[in-house]
Amino acid sequence: MTKxxxxxxxxxxxxxxxxxxxxxxLGPRPVLQASATSRLLIVSQAPGRKVHETGIPFNDxxxxxxxxxxxxxxxxxxxxxxxxIVPMGFCFPGTGRGGxxxxxxxxxxxxxxxxxxxxxxxxxxxxxxxxxxxxxxGVARGTRLTDTVQxxxxxxxxxxxxxxxxxPRNRLWxxxxxxxxxxxxxxxxxxxxxxxxxxx
Numbered sequence: 360m361t362k363x364x365x366x367x368x369x370x371x372x373x374x375x376x377x378x379x380x381x382x383x384x385l386g387p388r389p390v391l392q393a394s395a396t397s398r399l400l401i402v403s404q405a406p407g408r409k410v411h412e413t414g415i416p417f418n419d420x421x422x423x424x425x426x427x428x429x430x431x432x433x434x435x436x437x438x439x440x441x442x443x444i445v446p447m448g449f450c451f452p453g454t455g456r457g458g459x460x461x462x463x464x465x466x467x468x469x470x471x472x473x474x475x476x477x478x479x480x481x482x483x484x485x486x487x488x489x490x491x492x493x494x495x496x497g498v499a500r501g502t503r504l505t506d507t508v509q510x511x512x513x514x515x516x517x518x519x520x521x522x523x524x525x526x527p528r529n530r531l532w533x534x535x536x537x538x539x540x541x542x543x544x545x546x547x548x549x550x551x552x553x554x555x556x557x558x559x
Contacts (some may be wrong), residue, residue, distance in 0.1 A: 362395040366477050373449060373470055379463040382452075389449035390416050393478060397443035398554045400475075400484040401425075402491045404524065405448035405462040416444040424525035425487075430548035431555070441555050443478055445471070447490045458528065462490050482554035485547075486514070488524040496521065505536065511543055520547060 360368070373389050380387045390406045409419045417425055417436070426436050436442055448462025449470070471494075486492050492500045492507050496514065500521070501507040507514075507521045514521055523529050523539070533539060 362477060362479070366393060366395045366474075369470075369474055369477065373474070376449070376466075376470070378469055379450070379465045382463060383450050384453040385411055385451055387450050388414060390414055391443075391445050391449050392416055392437070392439045393443035393445060393474065394439045395477060396440045396480050397478055398480055398482050398557055399442045399551060400478060400481045401442065401444045401487065402484060402495055403444065403446040403487040404490045405446050405459065406451045407459055408451055408454070411451035416446075420527050421525045424527070428522070428525060428544055428547060429551045431551065435555065443481065445474060447494050467494050482518070482557050483550050484519045486519055486521045488522075492521050495519065505532070508536075508539065508543070511546075515546070515550070520550065522547075 370391070370393065373391065376389055377387050385408070388406075388411050390410055403417075406416070407419055407421070410416060415437075416422070422436075426433065429436070446462065448466040450463065450466070452460040452463050454460065484495070486495050489504045492504065496507065496519070499514070501510060504521075504523060508523055511520055522543075523532055
């Protein structure tokens with residue numbers, strides 16, 4: 360079995376997952392994309408309601424902003440041969456008083472250790488939001504999300520780049536942290552372009 364076959368087989372298992380079905384208000388619908396040739400890995404939080412309905416990752420205003428940050432269009436973003444999108448939770452977890460609930464805790468431990476090691480062509484990993492940063496960066500993350508993102512140069516040395524969530528809810532954070540757009544985004548776009556075109 361080739362590496363590509365192993366990834367495809369595992370994606371089939373993941374999309375049939377029902378581990379936390381009893382806790383999902385809209386039922387399970389795992390949303391992710393990956394291939395053995397993916398060069399850019401995006402680790403995010405969990406799908407929102409609109410993404411659950413369409414089954415397309417980041418098919419919402421957050422996705423529009425993220426693609427703008429990355430400097431790529433939808434065709435490139437959804438090219439699984441180049442871009443893998445593997446959230447901490449693959450299914451919509453429901454909505455709480457302050458927005459969407461956190462990713463289900465069963466998901467990443469069950470699937471990330473099996474899937475991520477198969478993505479051997481990844482050149483850059485984007486770690487989006489506090490839950491992804493807790494899961495991937497562990498003790499290397501800061502006390503607050505702002506601290507973690509401000510230390511982006513340290514993380515980039517290890518092939519990982521922490522980002523805030525591109526949700527419209529984060530407009531205030533972006534306004535309070537203008538360095539994100541002036542210092543980090545140009546480097547982000549440069550590194551994303553280099554990763555995506557590494558095989559060209």
